[in-house]
Amino acid sequence: MEASYQVLDQLYKKMLLGAPLESDSQEYAFYLNLPFSAQDLSTSNFLKWPCVHHGNQATSVNMDGISTPSTSINLKMNFQVSNPRDIMLLQLTVIKMMITKILSKKLEFSIQEKYCDIIEILLKPYELESKLISTFHSSDKLLSHMAAKCLASLLYLQLREKAVVNKTWTAFCLKTLSDYPESNTVSYCLWILTAVIKEILKTTCLQKAEILKQFLTSFDFLFEVFYCSVFSQHFENYEDTSLNPKITNFLICFLELLEILMASRIHLKLYLTCQRIFYLKIFCALDIITWPIHSLVKKKFIILIKRCLLHKVGEDVLNTSLPTLTEQDPYLDMDMLALGNAFLQAVNLGWLKQLSISAKPSHFGGNEVQPGNKSGVVPDLIIIRASSLVLLKSLEIKVHNCMSANEVKAELQKFMSELLTFLKQHLHSSLKLHHHCEWLSKIFIEQDDDMLEAAKASLSIYLKLTRAWNEAAKGMTQEKETWDHQTHENGFNPHCIFLFLLKNIGFDATVLLDFLISSETCFLEYFVRYLKLLQGERNNFSNVCELFDTAELRDEVYASSIVTSLVEERSSNQATHQPLFCGTNYYALLPLASDTTTSGTNMERKDNQTVKSKQPSVLIGVDDTSSSGASQSLVDYDGSEDSEEESVEECLSNIKQTPLNHQVITKIRGTVSATGGKSQKYLASAARLLDPKEFSALSSFGCVGASQTVLSCKALKCLKDLEKAISRLHRRHLFPYNPSALLKLLKHIDATNRNK
Template sequence: MEASYQVLEQLYKKMLLGGPLEKESQEYAFYLNLPFSAQDLSTSDFLKWPCVHHGNQASSVNIDATPTPVASMNLKMNFQVSNPRDIMLLQLTVIKMMLTKILSKKMEFSIKEKYSDIIEILLKPYELESKLIGTFHGSDKLLSHMAAKCLASLLYLQLREKAIVNKTWTSFCLKTLSDYPESNTISYCLWTLTAVIKEILKATCLQKAEILKQFLTSFDFLFEVFYCSVFSQHFENYQDMSLNPKVTNFLICFLELLEILIASRIHLKLYFTCQRIFYLKIFCALDIITWPIHSLVKKQFIVLLKRCLLHKVGEDVLNTSLPTLAEQDPYLDMDMLTLGNAFLQAVNLGWLKQLSISGKPSHFGGSEVQPGNKSLVHDLIILRASSLVLLKSLEIKVHNCTSANEVKAELQKFMSGLLTFLKQHLQPSLKLHHHCEWISKIFIEQDDDMLEATKASLSIYLKFTSIVTSRVEERSNNQATHHPLFCGTNHYALLPLASDPTAFGTNTEQKDKQIVKSKQSNLRIDNTSSPGTSQSLVDYDSSEDSEEESVEEKCLSNIKQTSLNLQDITEIRETISVTGEKNQSYLESTAKLLDPKESSNRSSFGCQAATKSTAYQTVISCKTLKCLKELERAISRLHRRHLFPYNPSALLKLLKHIDAINKNK
């Protein structure tokens, strides 16, 4: 036993140094052959097994022979080898390293060829894959984990080098998924699947899509049945499973597999059922928040929902950005709509009320915050993710509505429900002076999520103001045939705050009077809004950025001219800043010129409100875009000089996306 360990240690050190192997491949394979099979695991006590090697090579190798010492290596034992477990751990470590070096492009061809010969011997005479799978049935978690890592590398090697899927593994995988929940090896099966797909996605070869297609084909249909089986279980009838590591580990592995499957769909443009199932059958999975399981699993599930809706699935795992929306598969819009509608339906049935927010918030890893820390009262990760999922789902829903009334009803129902949910969990810290403040209060610690929430809110607003604007224009055109003096309708009479349930049904005339007064005070010309006196968000200057600043100033001027040029805006603002009486008399005189017989206070007031509404929206839009552009400019400067406190790539990406949307419109 000690001699075997010394041979393996010598082999391990040679591989670390990248030196050639002098002995025959069969001899090395003999010492790397795992000392048991799957049948042994079910019939024997692992710790009592002797270090016995089975196979045709046993008689040709002297087990007791002392290995030839190498001058540059110290072969002293680090600890006393007392059982075969130590031998097997070293065997698995060497096999994993050998597979990694075969997959590496930096290894010399002769050394890589030697390693490949050893692996081939381990596969054919010694049935390496069967023995690796056999360790999953044992109780030793470390051995099982090491075996799973070796198996994942082996499967990927066969896929990449020979374009074949291991039949032994396929049979094990299909049986394990079919036997759920009775199977006790399901977590290792899911973990290995995830690891292989990750390796395929990280590869630089051009045939990644074909490799993954071949890998997924074998179990695609069965995975749908397995997915439904997982979420159709009535876990609520079980006792508390939050302390059951087996259940927690299985669910975490399952969610990780779902995420990597979705990421592979987006990256490689494959549309298997297993890659779309989370979108198409999400409704049955939403009940997971009511299960008596560890809060970490629920948190991971909600974060996965958020990443799907934000188009950020797999970014953390793969450390790369996903392709742009223009490069997506043809089913993505439909699947996103299905996902968003299912979530809103669940919210309508009380999903938010069932979501438990722990009074003792924990880090994402699961460790609880110290009791003495009173600054954190609630788990903001779940609050942020849930709020953003609802907001993004609502954005998708709104953009697929066909009428302004439908949009208004959806906004009133879900936004008021969201505010009620947040106030329930954040009182008394959430004291809103305005309904939009909830965005900053919830997302203040996560600026990329804050910008996503802001972008979704603006998208909903723009969509609503555009079925409303077109509706007003249509109504104006229709009435102009019979009443030439009717110039338009006050947009804001149709546009109350979506999150304020009391705003709907307010008397139109009273609202119009309030808006007229507020616009007269808010829309006066100020020197700070002129292009020559605009101030940056960060007050510093550098000669190296002077050229860039001039270019960016041109960009800002282009933004200001999106709907009206700056001179037109100024003229309109000067006009509407006049007192109410002058506006009234001016509009009335204009109306009389058009048709003296049909002159009326209502028509002149409609013209006044429509003019002010258009000017106000234009000015606000320009100011908002200017602010966001300056924010991007300031952060970019700081990032280039390594002065920004963290990597703002995600934030800058969102800001550039907003700028691109504006230019397209």
């Protein structure tokens, strides 16, 4: 036993060094030969292994016609091995490393040829693949996993070097899938399929599309039956399935296989049934959220749907972005429509109501809060974000395939109502929605890529519906006002969404610049579309800004009547006064139907405890960016050796906002209290009583007319600063792409603002 271990250990070290192997290939293959089955791992059967010598004999042993060579390898006895499991683990490790070295093509030709000879001997006389498959029945999970890794590498080696699909593997795969759920090795089968497809996608071989098609064709006809069988099982007859690691592991392996199959469709332009089945038969799979299984599986399932709708399947698995669709997928539009319609149909049947959202915080996979942990219990925002984005993308697809304006209107109101009801039910009190359009900024604040995808989808829906509504209304003013009201009521007004975004980042143009430079989000596409919309809807934008300012000002007045003592304490203890009540309901006065937070009467019913419980939150968009928590640029743009005196940071230094002066705030409140019956226009005028420095900055920008509001000035100034930053970087040839079209839009908006 020790002799076998020493031979394998010496072989392993030589392979690490890339040293040549002196002995004959047959001898090395003899020591790498695995036991015939998992039962042979017992100590009694281990003595019958063909690679085990008895004592120091140099005689040959005949096992099933295979001769045992006398050892000619120099051994040094440094270890005492008493466990046959160690021998097999080392054998699997050496075999896996040998295949990896062959695939790397970085060895000398003679060494690589030697490795290939050893693998060929292991395959033909010793039937390596059959022995690896038999190991899957072992109760030792480490041995089974190592055997699966070896088999995956071996299958890929045969595919790449000889364009051959292993017949033994094919028979095992077909039998395993057809015998489900009785088969006990299905998880290994799925894992190996996934691993081989990953390797094919990562290779630089020009024929990888043909290789993958050859590999998948053998079981493609059976995969649809297997898929339906999995999602019709429900695991209702299993006890405590949520904690059953076998079921959890199987479902995760299956979802990962589905994702890599769909990723291979996009990468290699293949359209087999197994690559399209998730799109076409998603409806039968949506019941997975009601199964008694681990929440991790449900989370991965919803995220997989999201990635399908965003065309991002496989990005995390392959650690690479998907290629640009140079050739149009002939089935993509049809498949995406089928996926979106199926999801909306499920939502219409109460899918969101059945979706359970855990109320416990997740601590690195744990499910209990540790003693001394005072963190508040929050809902699982990952599932909430993914579900919301899937619904929004499905609705976008549905809207773009609807024909009539009435049909579009009905679909929008029905599903956005479902979404907003779902969010209000599950969001924590700190994330409570004060305005329907605020939902997007609230739940996606920690996931900027998904937030911008949601904003883009919402904008796309708005543009489609606006065209349909304009055609139906034919310029009628009352119909136009009704449409504007419904965009707020259904939470997808693009101006509200953009303003909430700007408030979240403190009107910092450097953050927008980072978004534009980054390739990790769709901000450029969204931003260009919104700027084009802003050109034609400047009045709508100004109206929304005025409503924001009015709501914020009234809320300040209401809060001041309750916490006057707090104001006085802060004014006496602080030399620099910070904005107050930034966590209160600024947007409660925006016109919303069916929202109980929008009426002044309801505001007056709030008690002191409710207002006191409101805490400052970045979600509300504090404008005090001069504080220590101010937004900072994600990229250092001052690294250029250009001799120009003014850096990009200097160009953007005027973005920072000055806090409101306490006396000015008090003056505003007093004025509004004394003129409560005045119009909203008067309140908007009062809101412009700002700190002199801030008022001077906005005045120099052109925000001095009666038609301008504070929020409008801040937003347009942010866009102007962004334009300056982009122009400066472009002149220095530091911008990653040509921003001419973007600059043209920004300059047009600035010119329109100055001409008003």
